[in-house]
Amino acid sequence: MATPADTVELELPVDRKSAILASALAVFSEKGIAATTIEDIRARSQASVGSIYHHFGTKEGIAAALFGQGLDDYWVQLLAAAENQPTAERTIHGLIEAHIHWITAKPDMARFLFSRRQAVGPAYDPAIRARTAGHFKAVFALLKPWFKQGVLRRLPAELYVPLLMGPAQEYSRQWLAGRVELDPQIVIEELSRAAWLGLAVTKE
């Protein structure tokens, strides 16, 4: 067995394009998006400037490609986790659990994705918004039945994300910033509980 697990750095070059994206993500995470230069990405990916521009056209092109990739990956996880759950409570639990697992598994991508406005310029805003909306709609569709059954509360649309994901999102930011370290299982239970209580119809 040649390469030990922590020499990950050197395993990049699957193909050029992916290597560049992976390197970009790594550097973004290390130095911040704004502070990252093409030269940083070039050095890490062992590609040439020309090659980078050949594949992505612009610095922002790299970020956009990365963002799209991360966005889809994230929502795919959420969707999968929420499917085929027997109850609303378990569905919500599945979403929170998937969220925490995902940021834990891919912290660099999470950091990048959650820095929305810094990551990709306003030009890409509509596209991203549309894509996010699409994903969200798919997930929301899974909750529909329970709204009809009166298990989940009917609220102004803009409040669902804050109530559902707000606590998890806030915790994630702190964890990604290295300010916090807890047993994931406890965190998931607690954050799911909060989301559930905020959304569930009170029995009286």
Next chain:
Amino acid sequence: MATPADTVELELPVDRKSAILASALAVFSEKGIAATTIEDIRARSQASVGSIYHHFGTKEGIAAALFGQGLDDYWVQLLAAAENQPTAERTIHGLIEAHIHWITAKPDMARFLFSRRQAVGPAYDPAIRARTAGHFKAVFALLKPWFKQGVLRRLPAELYVPLLMGPAQEYSRQWLAGRVELDPQIVIEELSRAAWLGLAVTKE
């Protein structure tokens, strides 16, 4: 009739230093922090480059000064709102309400403050963390009695902020990004309710 109300721009120059800070905040909000140049700030504040550097030493110095100012202002509001409340529920309600009012009153500063990592470099991190921790402690002290009375749940410290402020924070981000527009009163009630349910001891 000399100056119409919306020509606010021109009323800046109280004293140089404040004018620079105010202008910086305005430009940060308009173009984003990373994209803001000293020249932008200079043009808006009608100061000279030299003057800016005389007062703040570095571009980051401006951001740091602004951040400190905003941070204190924010927490002062929270603290005031949470003081002298008769019940835990009302205290939590006060905090959320103050939060929403503050971001509504000072959206530019809120945008700046909530972009933590982009706003001020890692050099200032410890200082900011300490200052935030201090403010938070003061607020948390107001909730102490209810922990002792068994009204509020005892949880790992890292979960209080997510449960208490997470929903409000998530909503604020969307509102500040212009993605949402709701009746503040409804928002406050809903977000307070979520925070309360997440923190309160369940009667059973």
Next chain:
Amino acid sequence: MATPADTVELELPVDRKSAILASALAVFSEKGIAATTIEDIRARSQASVGSIYHHFGTKEGIAAALFGQGLDDYWVQLLAAAENQPTAERTIHGLIEAHIHWITAKPDMARFLFSRRQAVGPAYDPAIRARTAGHFKAVFALLKPWFKQGVLRRLPAELYVPLLMGPAQEYSRQWLAGRVELDPQIVIEELSRAAWLGLAVTKE
């Protein structure tokens, strides 16, 4: 024949890197090192700022490259002139002659080289010192035999350069500053004589 001999200025661009070095030397000589700006060098070399930085990394990088080049060139001349001389006196004469010829042939480089401390920052000091020491050692080795034969005096090491090159060096500085103009042959004889008398073992 298109370009007259004194339009040397326009013949620069052999390759970019050399053109930049040559231009830098010219401007250093004209305006002084401290007063020379990158823009001066850029204008003269007809390169772009980016190109200059691509090749030399720093303003000081240019000076360092130039210094190394000049240093080697100077000592190569001295060494060649001192080799294979029949007597100590002729060896010393050869060194002084080579020195005067070199500064006469390359006054700009001489001015640059002899302004040691101003030319290159302290960071490069050790490297330069080592390089100079190496060159000096090679030359000194040529004089060794005559020390053994009792023709040249044994003195504290630090005095050899002052006694050998001091008069020539002082004259050179004045000549390079344009304060003096003499028949080189007379100068060489006189300065060689002084060096020889200072170093030779007195017969008597």
Next chain:
Amino acid sequence: MATPADTVELELPVDRKSAILASALAVFSEKGIAATTIEDIRARSQASVGSIYHHFGTKEGIAAALFGQGLDDYWVQLLAAAENQPTAERTIHGLIEAHIHWITAKPDMARFLFSRRQAVGPAYDPAIRARTAGHFKAVFALLKPWFKQGVLRRLPAELYVPLLMGPAQEYSRQWLAGRVELDPQIVIEELSRAAWLGLAVTKE
């Protein structure tokens, strides 16, 4: 007794003007002339920018004042040392001795003075040249008798300084640069000897 010997730094403020000059010299020596800013001088002299400009008008004005002061001081020493000597050899010895003593006593000023071209801009050149010429003439007059007596050689005027001061000057530069450290007495004897041999008429 209040102030210990090594707190010399704090004893500056005799009067403002002198304090500024002394500070300037100190900083020049520490950071180099080109790298010294008015702010450096201000900080060390504990004067205000305004005050500095009031007294010297320009940054170069400081250097010029300092240069004049140092130049006169140097030559006064040389002259005194060469006066009333019984022989040409002792006169030359006196000059070299005074030179070495002076640079040893006032290394900062020596460093400043010997960096001629960097110290003061070309504007002051004629004035300095004239002043130096005057001083030199006075000293040279002391040697006149021995030229007439055929003890000292008649040479092109431009060669006297190189032959007389060249070795000492070269040694001084190295000593001031910290590259050398010898017993002053030996150095003086050796450098005087070289100067004498270079200038004396050979007995045959």
Next chain:
DNA sequence: GATGAATGAGCATTCATTCAT
């Protein structure tokens, strides 16, 4: 597709100097 030298607009920062108090 890949390479890397070249480009040049743009930026943060410095610093001598001025001048109102």
Next chain:
DNA sequence: CATGAATGAATGCTCATTCAT
């Protein structure tokens, strides 16, 4: 005479992007 806030031209350097090979 002293002070220090204010000025703004000038400078070294960065970096996204292009393009000939």
